[in-house]
Amino acid sequence: MTPFKSLLQVDKSSSTPVFLQISEQLGQLIRAGTLVAGQRLPGTRQLADLLKLNRQTIVAAYDEGMAQGWLASRAGSGTYVAAHFPEIKPQPLASTEATESGTGLAGTQPGYSFESLPYLIRPALTQSAGLHLDDGFPDIRLAPMDELSRAYRSYFRWGNPQTHFGYGDTKGHLLLREQLSVHLNETRGLRTNPDNILITRGSIMGLHLTSQVLLRSGDVVVTGKTTWAGATMNFQKTGATTRTVPVDAHGLDVDALALLCEHNGPVRLVSVTPHHHYPTTVTLRADRRTKLLQLAERYGFVILEDDYDYDFHYLSRPILPLASADQQGMVVYVGSLTKSVAPAFRIGYVVAPTALIDELARLRRIIDRQGDPMLEFAIGQLFKNGELKRHFRKSLRTYHARRDRICELLTTELRDAIHYDKPDGGMAVWARFDPAIDLGVLANQAVQEGLSFSNGLLHNPPGQRLNSTRLGFASSTEDELERSISIMKKLINR
Known part of the structure; x- marks a missing residue:
C-alpha cells in the first residue's frame, strides 16, 4: 500500500489552493517513479478521509491531474496513473559531488559533445559600484532619464496599437533611422538616407552581422597589433585569418598594410578605429586616411570603421570619419549610442550601401527578428526634439x-x-x-x-x-x- 497520508503534505496557510498542492505533489510522485503507470489511486472519499479534507477538494485535485495528463479516469473503476508513462525507477540520492558534475539540465556537463572555443573566453566588462x-564608459548619472521616460510614455499613446506592438522592420524603427540619418549627415559629413542604416543591439551586434556576411573561412582580416578583442573574436568565429600591422602615434601603419597587400596575397577586410584607436586613443593621421581609402579601392578590401566614441572630441575640430570621404562604397561604418548615453541602452547601427544593409537585415531576422521598438522610438524622439543634442x-x-x-x-x-x-x-x-x-x-x-x-x-x-x-x-x-x-x-x- 502506498502511504498517501505521509506522501501528500497540505499547507493550508499557503497562497496555493489545496487542490493544486495535491495535484502538483501527485505529479512529482509520478515523475519520481513512486507512483507507476497504471497504478490505481485511492477513491476521492477515501483520500479525503486520510488527509482530513473535503471530498470536493480531492475531486478537484484529480480533475486537475487529468487535465495535465498525469491521471486517467476509468468509468466504474476509479482514477489511475496514466498508462502512457514509462516505468521510472527511483534512484538513490546521489552525493553532492556527483550531482554537481553529472549530466542533465541541472548538471554541469551535457550528454553530448561540442567545441568550446578558447578565444571566446573573455571576461565581460562591468561597472563597479565603488x-x-x-x-x-559614460557617466549614466548624466543620461537624460526623465526625457527618455516621457518618450517611452508617448510610445503607448502614439499610432495604431495593432501595428505598434506587433512585429516591426528588421532594419529598425523608421523614426530612429530617419533621425539618425540626419544626425550622421550633419555631424559626420555622411550622405545617408534611412535605407542605408541598420539598427542593432550595440555595435558588437553590427560587427557580428557584418563579419558573418562578408567573411568566409580562410579570408584575411587585418587589424592593428593592439586592437579590440571583441572585434577579433568575431573575425575568428568566421574562420578568417587575422594578421596585424603596427600602430604608432599616428594610428595604423598604412605603409605596412600596403606591403602586406602587395606581398602576402589578397586581404578581405581591414578593421580600424581611426577617430580614437582602441585601446591607445591615437587618431589616424589625415594622409594615412587618404592612403587607406586608396588601398581599399586598389586591392578591393572592405574597411570596417568602428567609430565608437566620435561624439566626444575636445579640440573643436574633429576629423571626419573615413566613411565621409568614401566615394566607391568600400567602408562599412559601425557606431553606437551606448557610449554616448548609457550601456544599458543597446542601440548600435551599421551604415553601408543598401544592398549590404538588406543582406544584414535578412541575417539579423533569423537571430533577433527585430530590435526593441519602444527603445528605438524613444531614442528617435529624443533626436527629433533636440534632447540628445x-x-x-x-x-x-x-x-x-x-x-x-x-x-x-x-x-x-x-x-x-x-x-x-x-x-x-x-x-x-x-x-x-x-x-x-x-x-x-x-x-x-x-x-x-x-x-x-x-x-x-x-x-x-x-x-x-x-x-x-x-x-x-x-x-x-x-x-x-x-x-x-x-x-x-x-x-x-x-
Whole structure:
C-alpha cells in the first residue's frame, strides 16, 4: 500500500489552493517513479478521509491531474496513473559531488559533445559600484532619464496599437533611422538616407552581422597589433585569418598594410578605429586616411570603421570619419549610442550601401527578428526634439573637464610611474606604467582599497607585455578621480 497520508503534505496557510498542492505533489510522485503507470489511486472519499479534507477538494485535485495528463479516469473503476508513462525507477540520492558534475539540465556537463572555443573566453566588462577607472564608459548619472521616460510614455499613446506592438522592420524603427540619418549627415559629413542604416543591439551586434556576411573561412582580416578583442573574436568565429600591422602615434601603419597587400596575397577586410584607436586613443593621421581609402579601392578590401566614441572630441575640430570621404562604397561604418548615453541602452547601427544593409537585415531576422521598438522610438524622439543634442553638449563639457583633471593628476601625482599622451577626445587615457610596476599586482591591491581598473592583460598582443591599460575618466566625477589617483599613488609608493 502506498502511504498517501505521509506522501501528500497540505499547507493550508499557503497562497496555493489545496487542490493544486495535491495535484502538483501527485505529479512529482509520478515523475519520481513512486507512483507507476497504471497504478490505481485511492477513491476521492477515501483520500479525503486520510488527509482530513473535503471530498470536493480531492475531486478537484484529480480533475486537475487529468487535465495535465498525469491521471486517467476509468468509468466504474476509479482514477489511475496514466498508462502512457514509462516505468521510472527511483534512484538513490546521489552525493553532492556527483550531482554537481553529472549530466542533465541541472548538471554541469551535457550528454553530448561540442567545441568550446578558447578565444571566446573573455571576461565581460562591468561597472563597479565603488571607485573605478574603467575602460571608458559614460557617466549614466548624466543620461537624460526623465526625457527618455516621457518618450517611452508617448510610445503607448502614439499610432495604431495593432501595428505598434506587433512585429516591426528588421532594419529598425523608421523614426530612429530617419533621425539618425540626419544626425550622421550633419555631424559626420555622411550622405545617408534611412535605407542605408541598420539598427542593432550595440555595435558588437553590427560587427557580428557584418563579419558573418562578408567573411568566409580562410579570408584575411587585418587589424592593428593592439586592437579590440571583441572585434577579433568575431573575425575568428568566421574562420578568417587575422594578421596585424603596427600602430604608432599616428594610428595604423598604412605603409605596412600596403606591403602586406602587395606581398602576402589578397586581404578581405581591414578593421580600424581611426577617430580614437582602441585601446591607445591615437587618431589616424589625415594622409594615412587618404592612403587607406586608396588601398581599399586598389586591392578591393572592405574597411570596417568602428567609430565608437566620435561624439566626444575636445579640440573643436574633429576629423571626419573615413566613411565621409568614401566615394566607391568600400567602408562599412559601425557606431553606437551606448557610449554616448548609457550601456544599458543597446542601440548600435551599421551604415553601408543598401544592398549590404538588406543582406544584414535578412541575417539579423533569423537571430533577433527585430530590435526593441519602444527603445528605438524613444531614442528617435529624443533626436527629433533636440534632447540628445543637448545631452551630447552637456556631456562633452563635463567629460572635457574630467579629462583635463585626470591628466593634471597623473602629471602631478604619478609623473614617474605613468606615462601618457593627453587624448584629443574619447573617454579614457592610455596609461603606460613604469616597467618596475607590476600592473596585475597593482590592480589586485587597488580592489582591496575600493578602486577597480583593468590590469591591461586584454590589451597585450600575443607574446608581448605592454604593462599598459586604459584609465577611463568619463564615468567619475572630479572628486572621484582625485580619490582614485590618491589610492593608486599610495599603493605605488608603498
